């Protein structure tokens with residue numbers, strides 16, 4: 001492992017799994033726990049102040065997606081927000097429903113649709129092409145058959161494939177509710193709530209804390225709560241609010257908002273530079289999914305021919321380079337990625353996949369270090385792999 005001063009050099013390129021909380025988030029959480037720990041539902045002055053801060057955070061978090069006038073329900077993260085959107089919306093509708101979901105959604109969405117299937121609803125799974133783009137004809141068919149909810153993610157967590165949200169909302173044209181999982185997109189890729197009815201995001205993907213996220217709900221959209229009790233969050237998510245989490249999420253989001261409008265361009269430049277550096281040392285490398293310049297600016301999925309992703313991952317780990325082979329949830333299951341296979345990538349090639357995900361804090365030094373180690377590890381490993 002290389003050293004910088006006394007510290008071994010590291011490159012953390014797994015920001016789609018989670019990000020390092022920023023100082024502003026840590027400070028805001030500490031302040032909230034030490035001084036602002038009151039229950040926002042209580043009625044004396046310090047509690048009213050806690051309530052005011054929560055309202056301010058809500059308003060601030062709605063701004064970047066042009067969603068003034070929408071409601072924002074704090075949840076324990078992206079998983080709960082996705083569950084609430086999908087199950088909350090459909091269980092509120094009367095009778096048997098037809099619903100549509102893309103084949104490459106995060107398990108927190110797919111499992112919610114599995115639940116709908118168990119409840120007897122007609123779930124249409126919409127396939128994707130080699131670039132990760134949905135089969136719009138299949139979606140149109142589902143809509144003609146009366147689909148009442150469509151769920152598609154803004155940014156694919158494994159490939160960075162981007163949703164054409166304008167096309168989706170034009171096609172749906174008010175016939176169904178649209179849920180967009182924005183966990184990998186919020187504050188890294190622009191989004192406008194004009195294009196959706198429900199939008200989820202999560203704090204720990206944007207340098208905020210774990211255990212906090214939100215579901216943005218357009219006015220008039222009705223949901224059944226998944227968690228009942230004291231009636232917090234307009235009755236949609238009972239339980240005393242996670243005020244330190246909210247404070248940390250708000251501080252992290254404010255910091256990222258301060259980097260706009262340049263942030264996506266800066267991230268894209270870093271990513272393209274990294275891919276170029278990898279191509280110089282591993283000319284055989286393949287990009288899975290859309291062309292890098294057409295994808296989200298912070299995610300790229302690369303295949304290193306004849307070297308299994310998890311072998312590469314552990315070789316890189318020994319050099320202080322942290323990456324993953326797919327989504328954090330599935331990477332321990334040692335299965336070929338269902339996202340890549342749904343895109344039509346042969347399972348054998350999908351086994352070579354490694355995902356690199358950047359954040360605004362990723363430095364050029366980290367990227368150059370990682371590219372150098374990739375070249376070194378690939379040269380070594382390809383000699384030992386079966387063909």
Ligand SMILES: Cc1ncc(COP(=O)(O)O)c(C=O)c1O
Nearest residue numbers: 077078079106157181183184202
């Ligand atoms: C696209 C997507 N949706 C949802 C989630 C779940 O978010 P959380 O970890 O906050 O529950 C993730 C986490 O990796 C994700 O990548």
